[in-house]
Amino acid sequence: MITARRRAGLAAALGVVALAVLGYAAFEFSGQVTAPRAASSPVSHQQAAAKPPGPNTTQPLATPAPVATTAVTATPKATVTPRAQTLVPVSAMAFGPQGTADGDNPQIAARVLTDPAMGWVSQWYATPSFGDLKQGTGLLLDLGRTVTVTTVTLNLGSPPGTALELRLGAAPDLTALPVVTTATATRDQLSLPLASPAKARYVLLWFTRLPPDDAGTYQLFVHQVAIQGHP
Template sequence: MSAVEPGTRLANRFRLEDRVSESAGATLWKAIDEILARPVAVHTFSPEFPRESEVVLAARAASRLHDPRLTQVFDAADEDGTAYVVSEWVTGDSLLDLLEAGPMDPERGAVLVAEAAEALAHAHEAGMCHLNLTPGRLMWTEGGTVKLLGVGVDAAILGLEAESPEDSQRRDAEGLGRLLYAALTGHWPGEDDCGLPPAPLDDGKICTPRQVTAGVPGYLDTIASRALGVKRGAPPLETPAAVAEELAQVPRPVPAPASTVPPSVELRAEAPDTLNIRPVAVPRPQPARPPGLFSRFIVTIVVLLVMAVVGIGAWSLGKSLGTEASPSTSAPTTPGAEPAKTVALTPAGAIGFDPLGDGEERNELAPRAIDGSYGTDWHTESYNDAKFGGLKKGVGLLIDLGRDARLTKVTVDFGDVPGGAAELKLGAEPTPEALTTAASTKEAMGKVSFDLGGSEPSRYLMVWFTELPPYQSRFRGTVLDLEITATEE
């Protein structure tokens, strides 16, 4: 049994509510972060659990991973004899759920695995691995994104170890091959019981996806077989990065995969699948339906308008206070007076902007472009060609300046990869029709200064990519940071 009970508060902040699953001394809880008022997942461990320190160290290492497709770890500690790990609470459909009615559309399933492969490649670059890739660990969330659960933490809980970095890369690449095989066939090509029927054999060898399911594209059959090491005459794929590179040819973006799970079912477990978990009954409210494209766009606009109202109020109050404090400091403009001074502007906020698509473009990364650090960045999604595959005319980073301003210069650091093109758009409202092009560059590389010479008063600034530079085997635009100056009002 767990050493803690419902109602226990950890770190004077995380209140345990529902015991979701438990096995071999490891217990998963749904808890509430009382400071941020949000649900979180918490692992606790009984006094007999033998690897508490290993799990805590692994979780702390995983907390430094920032790929949004990996489960975020918020806290990990061993205090007063109680070890715990606090991470993101993920709801949605696992790959296992999506396969309940049989194989997925091949390219939809491949896109899920491609996203997981890219995220896992980033984890390996940071020295982290998974070693427990099963259909229950790959999620399609209610928000319409991919999440890979348990990087680093699963292996520590289960006591899984790799002999070398090369061995961990090979094992995770093979795990990705199993996930792709499962998505294509609805069968599991592994010895462990993950909830799917085992892959059929032909003369003692695993049948290829095309032998199991009709309509599997040849290139996906080859990728899955190479990752599993069963493709004769073709070199195996031995790293997650290699799997990601091969899956980069899968057409994207694609519509969200249709869930095969009854509407009343919601994924609650975030414990490793091979722990022989004993589920504990938890009340399951009906999950919210993911918002449509138009609805998400409207929500984005509403958020920006709220930011505008707050910003105008703050600016007006500050200006009023300044006037009261020094009523005699303003002087009328006279002929021959010195030119207006320029000041640096600090933006009030930023979002990714995709008005011709789903309304947003890597919103979670947007604050990195205005944080004053060149060590962080906002970037677009990765596309199959520089012109967005003909699906849209462009995407951008929309910046709320916090007030109307006459801009004199905007310097954008696009990174060191040549090949992109971008425009600078200004406007009084955060809508496509209100934003007009003020400047452009055919070489969006390095630091590019746009001299605006005192623009019309504008509240919003957008860096709009019309062509993307290459990124690995695909195309992606990047903004490391911006410097904005305006005339002093």
């Protein structure tokens, strides 16, 4: 039998144990309430890249498309060619294979400049090729200085058939006057435009074939010569 004294001792011991248990429980509860929250483990770069952006995630701005520009090209100014004008020769002379020494009818050669109604007429020949006496005959026009020639025009008083060479140069010599164009007259006016303007002082109309005349022979008649170009 347990005596009253022993029961009292047992009760006291149980009370101590109960107090100890309650104290430990109170300590654990207070520790859980006041302890700081553990830091979350860091997110790896792979996880961050794989995570889709949320609705509030800031996206990089799109690069604006380049604006098309129109290149402005300056239009070069057109070169204005001065208008050709009449160039008046200072003299007109009959011209033969030996130059001014053996030209046809030299005394009336100047009429092509001063008296178009009368003009200049060559000697007559038995054939269109000067009776095989020479290679040609002509008129030499001296412009007085070097100019730019663009066109030469002749007024003829002969039937069609006149053939000639237009020669230009710096000296009154057949070898110094190169051919720039050739032509055959089909009517009473013959225009000789140059393919390219040429600089010259002397203009030689060198006739290489004669037209027929009314007497059954061959003879050339030139009323007037006009020269166009730039002084």
